[in-house]
Amino acid sequence: MSRPVIDVRDLRTHLVTGWGTVKAVDGVSFTVAEGETLGLVGESGSGKSMTCLSLLRLVPRPAARILGGQILLDGEDLLAKSEAEMRKIRGRRIGMILQDPMSSLNPVFSIGMQVREPVALYHGLRGGALAARAAELLAAVRIPSPAERLRAFPHQLSGGMRQRVVGAMAIAAPPRLLIADEPTTSLDLTIQAQYLGLLEELQDRHRLALVFVTHNLGIVARICDRVAVMYAGRIVEMGPVRRLFTRPTHPYTRALLESIPRLGSRAARLTAIEGQPPDLARLAAGCAFAPRCPSVMERCRVEAPPETMVEAGHVTRCWLEGGPEVGAPRGGTPA
Amino acid sequence: MLAEPGALALPEVAAAADPASRGRRLPVFSLGIIGLFMLVAVLAPILSPADPFEQSLRNRFKPPVWEEGGSWKFPLGTDRLGRDMLSRIIWGSRVSLAAGVLTVLLASAFGAAVGLAAGYYGGRVDAALMRMTDATMSFPVILLALILAVTVGPSFTNVVVAIAVILWARYARVIRGQVLTLMQLDFVAQARIAGAGAWRIITRHLLPNTLGTLLVLVTLQIGYVIIVEASLSFLGAGIPPPTPAWGSMIAEGRDVVTRAWWVSLFPGLAILLVVLAFNLLGDWLRDTFDPKLRQL
Numbered sequence: 001m002s003r004p005v006i007d008v009r010d011l012r013t014h015l016v017t018g019w020g021t022v023k024a025v026d027g028v029s030f031t032v033a034e035g036e037t038l039g040l041v042g043e044s045g046s047g048k049s050m051t052c053l054s055l056l057r058l059v060p061r062p063a064a065r066i067l068g069g070q071i072l073l074d075g076e077d078l079l080a081k082s083e084a085e086m087r088k089i090r091g092r093r094i095g096m097i098l099q100d101p102m103s104s105l106n107p108v109f110s111i112g113m114q115v116r117e118p119v120a121l122y123h124g125l126r127g128g129a130l131a132a133r134a135a136e137l138l139a140a141v142r143i144p145s146p147a148e149r150l151r152a153f154p155h156q157l158s159g160g161m162r163q164r165v166v167g168a169m170a171i172a173a174p175p176r177l178l179i180a181d182e183p184t185t186s187l188d189l190t191i192q193a194q195y196l197g198l199l200e201e202l203q204d205r206h207r208l209a210l211v212f213v214t215h216n217l218g219i220v221a222r223i224c225d226r227v228a229v230m231y232a233g234r235i236v237e238m239g240p241v242r243r244l245f246t247r248p249t250h251p252y253t254r255a256l257l258e259s260i261p262r263l264g265s266r267a268a269r270l271t272a273i274e275g276q277p278p279d280l281a282r283l284a285a286g287c288a289f290a291p292r293c294p295s296v297m298e299r300c301r302v303e304a305p306p307e308t309m310v311e312a313g314h315v316t317r318c319w320l321e322g323g324p325e326v327g328a329p330r331g332g333t334p335a
Numbered sequence: 336m337l338a339e340p341g342a343l344a345l346p347e348v349a350a351a352a353d354p355a356s357r358g359r360r361l362p363v364f365s366l367g368i369i370g371l372f373m374l375v376a377v378l379a380p381i382l383s384p385a386d387p388f389e390q391s392l393r394n395r396f397k398p399p400v401w402e403e404g405g406s407w408k409f410p411l412g413t414d415r416l417g418r419d420m421l422s423r424i425i426w427g428s429r430v431s432l433a434a435g436v437l438t439v440l441l442a443s444a445f446g447a448a449v450g451l452a453a454g455y456y457g458g459r460v461d462a463a464l465m466r467m468t469d470a471t472m473s474f475p476v477i478l479l480a481l482i483l484a485v486t487v488g489p490s491f492t493n494v495v496v497a498i499a500v501i502l503w504a505r506y507a508r509v510i511r512g513q514v515l516t517l518m519q520l521d522f523v524a525q526a527r528i529a530g531a532g533a534w535r536i537i538t539r540h541l542l543p544n545t546l547g548t549l550l551v552l553v554t555l556q557i558g559y560v561i562i563v564e565a566s567l568s569f570l571g572a573g574i575p576p577p578t579p580a581w582g583s584m585i586a587e588g589r590d591v592v593t594r595a596w597w598v599s600l601f602p603g604l605a606i607l608l609v610v611l612a613f614n615l616l617g618d619w620l621r622d623t624f625d626p627k628l629r630q631l
Contacts, residue, residue, distance in 0.1 A: 058527055062458060091529035098528075104521035108543045117539075118529050166525065 003075065004031035005176050005209035006055065006094075011069035013047075013054045020281035024050040024064065026233035029307075032177065032209040039220035039241065040213045041256070042230035043277050048213045051230070052179045055211075056094055057086050074176060092122050095170035096179040100186060101163035105154040111138075111165055112150030118172040137168040140205075142198055160191035167198065174206040181213045196223050217260055221245060226313075229253050232278050232288035239314030249316040251293045287319070295320060362619040368612035372605075376428040383422035384410070387579050391417035396595040412597040414587055420597060423579040424605050430580045431609065434494055434564040435557040441499040443553050446506025447545065451537050453507065454514025465511065471504040476563055477570075484572035494573050498563055502556065509552060513545045547624040555617035558610040565606050581606050 013025035025047045032038045040048045053059045071078040115134040138146035141164040184192040203210050220227050228238040237250040248254045258271040275292040290300040305319045394417035398405045411420040453464040480497035526536050567573030568582030581602040588598025
C-alpha cells in the first residue's frame, strides 16, 4: 500500500471541565489511504466527533486541547502548523460534512452565493467561470436543474438536497481527505441510500480518503473498507469490515454486533449492552469497558490492555487476545 | 394554557408557524406618517410658509387660524416672539428626525460590533465587554446629557453623542445573545471547516443573520431617541435656541399654556405622531421578522 493520505499517531485530545479532565481522545492511531473508507463507530461520547475535529484542529476552545500525538496529512504534521497555515488546509485539503443539514447552510444567502464562496476562495475564479463551476458542483452531487437551484434559498430545499449542497461545497477543492460526521443520520432511509451512493461516487472520482463517522453498523457494512470501533476515547478494535463483522475479538464489538436486529434470525430478543458508558472524567485504571464486559477478568480492572495484533491489519485492545492469558474463557461464542 | 383554551390557541400557533401568514398588511398608517415627516424635513425650506426665526413682536401669541383672532398668515398661531408655529414645527422635524436617525445609527453600529465580538470570541473578551455593557446600562441617559450640556455646552452633536454613548449597550446585549445562538448552528462550524477566519465568519455569517433583529431594534429606538432628545431640549440641555426643536418649543409654551395652549400643544402632537408611528412600525417589523423578540 502506498503512503496513507492521513496518518494519525497516538492522538490525545483532552477536555478540561468543571468535573475534571475528560480524556475525549486518548491515544488514537489510524491511517486512511487514497480511495479508502474508514468507518468510525461507537456510542455517543466515545470520542468519534472529537477525533474528527482534532484532525482539523477545530476542537472547542478553550476547554479542549490537543495534547499530543501526530496528525500526518500526506506526510506533513498538522500539529506543527500555525493557525494561518491550518486555515489554508481546512476545506482545501480536508473537507468535512456535518450531521444536521437543516442548519448547515446560512439561511440568509442563496445556494449559489454559498457554493461560489469556497470555489472563489480556493481557485480564485470570478464571474462566468465561477458561476459555471458552481453549477458543475451542484450537478456533481446530482441536484436536478442546478442553474435554477443556485438561485434558491436553503429553506426552499429538502434536507436531502441541502445535505447534497453541503457535499458540493465540501468537494469544491477537492480535498484529499473527507470526513463525514453522521451525514445521513437525519435523512429518510431512501434518501440515505442515495446519499451514500453519491458519497461513494464522489470518492471514486476524486480518490478521496474518507472517514465516515456513524453508529449505524449497516452503513459501515455497506460503504466502509475498514472500521475502527471507539470506546471511551480509544480505538478498541480496528480491522477490515468483513473480518471484524464475522470474527470480532473485542467483547464490545461483539456486543455492538449482537445488538442489531437481523432478518431471519430466530433469536427472540436483541442483546443490549448492560450498564452505561463510563464517565470519562472518572475513568478507573484498567480497561474502560471492564465494568460492562461479560467476559471481564481480574486483570482487566487493574491494567489497561495494550494494542494487540490479531492478524495483519486487525488490531484489538483486549486481554482475551494476546497477553499471557491467551485462550482464557470467553463470555460467549462470536456471532 | 394547556387543556381548555386549546381551540383558541391552536390557530395562533398555526399562524405563527405558517410563513405565508407573515406577509401581513403593511402598516400604512405608520409608514405614511413617517414618510410625511421625512418629506417635510427634507423639503422644509420649500414647505415652510415663513422664516422660522423671524420675530415680530406685534404678532405675539396669535392663535391658530380657526380660533378667534387667528389668520391664515399664521395657520398654527405664533409664539412668545411672534414666530410662525407651523414653520418652526416644520423646521423642528429636521432636528428630531436627524437626532433620532443619527443617534441610533451610531449606537447600533458600535453596539452591534461589541455584541458580535463578545459573542464570537466568548470567554474573557465576552466577560469584559459585557461588564462594560452592564456598567453603561446602569447610567441614566438624561443625567449624562445634562452633565455634557453643563460642562461642554448644549449642542446637537452633544445630544447625539450623549444618547449614543448609553444606547449602544442595548444593541450589544441583544446581538450578543443572537450570536451565541448562531454559533451553535452548523453553518458557522461548516464555515470554519471550509477555512474561514474570524472576520469572514463575523461579516458573512453572523452579521447578516442579525440584521433582522437590528432593523427591529433600530426602528423601535428611533422613537425613544426622539423622546429623549425632546426631553433634553425641554430641559434646556438639548438643542440650543433659537434652533427650532420640538422639545424646547414645548418648554417655551409652558408658562403660557392657559392663554396660548397652541405653543406647547402642536410640537407635542408632532412628537406624539412621529414616535407613535415609529413604535407601530417597529412592532410590525418585529412581529414580521423576529417573533421571538417579544420582550423588546
